[in-house]
Amino acid sequence: MxxxxxxxxxxxxxxxxxxxxxxxxxxxxxxxxxxxxxxxxxxxxxxxxxxxxxxxxxxxxxxxxxxxxxxxxxxxxxxxxxxxxxxxxxxxxxxxxxxxxxxxxxxxRFPTDGKRPLLIDPTKEEPWEHLDFIPETGHIKARFDPRINAWSPKGEKTVETLHLDRREALEAGYLKTLRRLSRIIDNFLENPSFSASHLLESLSADDEHGLLGWIFIGTGQHHPPFKDLREQHPLIWEKCMADFSINR
Incomplete structure (x- = not known):
């Protein structure tokens, strides 16, 4: 998403x-x-x-x-x-x-908490504030929210309603996109010769499943090679993250 x-x-x-x-x-x-x-x-x-x-x-x-x-x-x-x-x-x-x-x-199906929808509307909110991605399996699950010390209710209901954690073809597609994005980052880490704007442009072109939100907003920044980019090239990381936030 x-x-x-x-x-x-x-x-x-x-x-x-x-x-x-x-x-x-x-x-x-x-x-x-x-x-x-x-x-x-x-x-x-x-x-x-x-x-x-x-x-x-x-x-x-x-x-x-x-x-x-x-x-x-x-x-x-x-x-x-x-x-x-x-x-x-x-x-x-x-x-x-x-x-x-x-x-x-x-x-x-339209679960609510009172009048508040418990499904994610991707045209009104950032899905990765409520969802998480498991790079080892391709599963999508609810994101843990430390503010309430629990899994995001909106993330849980969205995953449950759309079976986002039980669709093999979906998992395969997300994993394919993850491999493409990882390859771009790996290539940059081996030869960091182009700008943050060029890097983000390359990532965006291959991001068919919205994983840049998971990387820059969600927990993807803690997984290699995205973690490596953040730690080894903090200025590039900050620029990519800022430009992504502006354009989304």
Whole structure:
């Protein structure tokens, strides 16, 4: 998972979503709302295709799922499920891009702590503040939060809901990306002849699974070769970390 910048929609799409939401709210008040029918009808329109295209653009050329980053994002996902939150069914900030597997696993599940969501929304927060990665196995798990002396509740529920610790193909993809990033760092440590900006650019180009967040924000900085970079070239490390934080 990685932090995703939400792009603005075109005026036509914004207006269309607004009309759809008003119509949905009106039908709900009249007691005649069929949520699935309403969504499927809107989903077939060219304007909703434009909404999907914007979500895909947010994920780069490979159009990865915003949850797992390992599979192609094939459809529009409601962060707050439309079956539970019809008033957000057409809200742009409630729409994400997900793959078939993540969509199936999440379904209408939306754990909360009171009103606070216990799922990570990658367009609103840094996932690696709640998640951790095990480089020996490729597993994703909840991150330990020393402030509460426990595992992150949001990390735990996200992993549990999306089975992030039980998907072999997902683990293989993350491990492949880890090997690529490690190789870039190893090469730099052997021949530190280029700038921090060039190093970060190379890392970003090969980071298909958002592991730079784990490296610069999470616990990856304590694992070699990233630990070696931090200790042997502290200025390079600080520059990479600062630029990464600005651009994410």
């Amino acid at each position: 990685r932090r995703v910048k939400r792009l603005p929609l075109g005026k036509k799409a914004v207006a269309y979503l607004g009309r759809c939401q008003k119509n949905t709210n009106r039908k709900a008040e009249a007691g005649v709302l069929d949520i699935e029918k309403e969504w499927k009808s809107a989903r077939k329109t060219q304007t909703m295709q434009a909404v999907l295209k914007t979500l895909q653009k947010m994920m780069g050329s490979r159009e990865r799922c915003m949850y797992c980053l390992d599979s192609h994002g094939s459809d529009i996902e409601h962060f707050r499920p439309k079956a539970l939150h019809h008033k957000r069914m057409f809200r742009w900030r409630n729409l994400l891009l997900c793959c078939t597997e993540c969509g199936r696993l999440k379904g209408n």
